[in-house]
Amino acid sequence: MTVSGFQSPLADLPRGPDGLATTDDALSRLRDRLPAFLERVLVDAGADGFVVPLDGGVETALTATFAVDAAGADRVTGLVMPAFLSHEATSRNAEAVATSLGIDHSRLQLQPVLAAFQETIGGSSGPADDPVATNNALSRLRMTCAYYVANATNALVASPINRTQYLLGSVAKHGETGADCLPFAGLYRTELEALARAVGIPEDLTVETSGSPLHPGESPATALEIDPETVDRILRRRIDEGVDVPTVADRTGVEAETVERLEAWVERTRHKRRRPTRPSAAT
Incomplete structure (x- = not known):
């Protein structure tokens, strides 16, 4: 939701080495x-x-x-x-x-x-x-x-x-x-x-x-046998920052295949984040 004339609460947040705003x-x-x-x-x-x-x-x-x-x-x-x-x-x-x-x-x-x-x-x-x-x-x-x-x-x-x-x-x-x-x-x-x-x-x-x-929902952390914090670190680097797969894998200490599988999980559930399909973009 965009609030008129109001800066996002997430703007310019200082982040730690893992890319997360936990400082x-x-x-x-x-x-x-x-x-x-x-x-x-x-x-x-x-x-x-x-x-x-x-x-x-x-x-x-x-x-x-x-x-x-x-x-x-x-x-x-x-x-x-x-x-x-x-x-x-x-x-x-x-x-x-x-x-x-x-x-x-x-x-x-x-x-x-x-x-x-x-x-x-x-x-x-x-x-x-x-x-x-x-x-x-x-x-x-x-x-x-x-x-x-x-x-x-x-x-x-x-x-x-x-x-x-x-x-x-x-x-x-x-x-x-x-x-x-x-x-x-x-x-x-x-x-x-x-x-x-x-x-x-x-x-x-x-x-x-x-x-x-x-x-309840299916957990990729369980399916991929990685801890939830590592999931967040991978998502932040790969999805938000667009860091390449080998670099994300190296920084998070997981196999490149794990990063790719998590990215595929995000893609597979993309339909949940889309607005209803319309024949025209006109409002």
């Missing part, structure tokens, strides 16, 4: 700039506050924290939206975050909604219990709930997805990306973890390598 100076700037960015988004939209989906993970906790810094606790609403019993622990984490920030929050149990949805769609051409389709449907149901609350309260929906998830397609199309603002879409997971530590987000929150705990 003390970079984190200090982000702590100042991201709340200011969200405040400007709110003003430009003429909205009264933010709705933040909370899943018990680092990104949503950080999103809610900066939303409070930008708008005040009384203008931020948290939504905890589990669907299965396995989500109970992360849901309690999410509620603890909301309580610590002093924001209003609600737990919306989506299992009945999902069951009704699957029953309704069961007569279609595909199985109603397909795991990929189910996870994608849940992501879109959560965003639907967030927008219902936002519409009813003149608020904006802030989604916590990061650049690692965005590039690797660890999100549902028209799910987590279908928000009013994506404050962390330009920051890698490693950068967000460093930022969370700098802000003081509890380290015992759930940390997933393939997405948030309520939004």
Whole structure:
């Protein structure tokens, strides 16, 4: 989202030798700039506050924290939206975050909604219990709930997805990306973890390598047997900076084939980042 007359919070960030914005100076700037960015988004939209989906993970906790810094606790609403019993622990984490920030929050149990949805769609051409389709449907149901609350309260929906998830397609199309603002879409997971530590987000929150705990996705870190931070370093150098494959491989200590496979992963999920195809570019 481009905010009129406002410089990107990511502009001119000092970076470490690995290309990531995890230096003390970079984190200090982000702590100042991201709340200011969200405040400007709110003003430009003429909205009264933010709705933040909370899943018990680092990104949503950080999103809610900066939303409070930008708008005040009384203008931020948290939504905890589990669907299965396995989500109970992360849901309690999410509620603890909301309580610590002093924001209003609600737990919306989506299992009945999902069951009704699957029953309704069961007569279609595909199985109603397909795991990929189910996870994608849940992501879109959560965003639907967030927008219902936002519409009813003149608020904006802030989604916590990061650049690692965005590039690797660890999100549902028209799910987590279908928000009013994506404050962390330009920051890698490693950068967000460093930022969370700098802000003081509890380290015992759930940390997933393939997405948030309520939004599971395939993890290239697992498939390629490389750690998540190395994934971020490769993506930063190869995708953002356009460094050639042999150099990236040398700088990150992996095989060139690994860099190429990760790049192919990004290409394979490109459809998730494209706008809907139109016959003309005219607006």
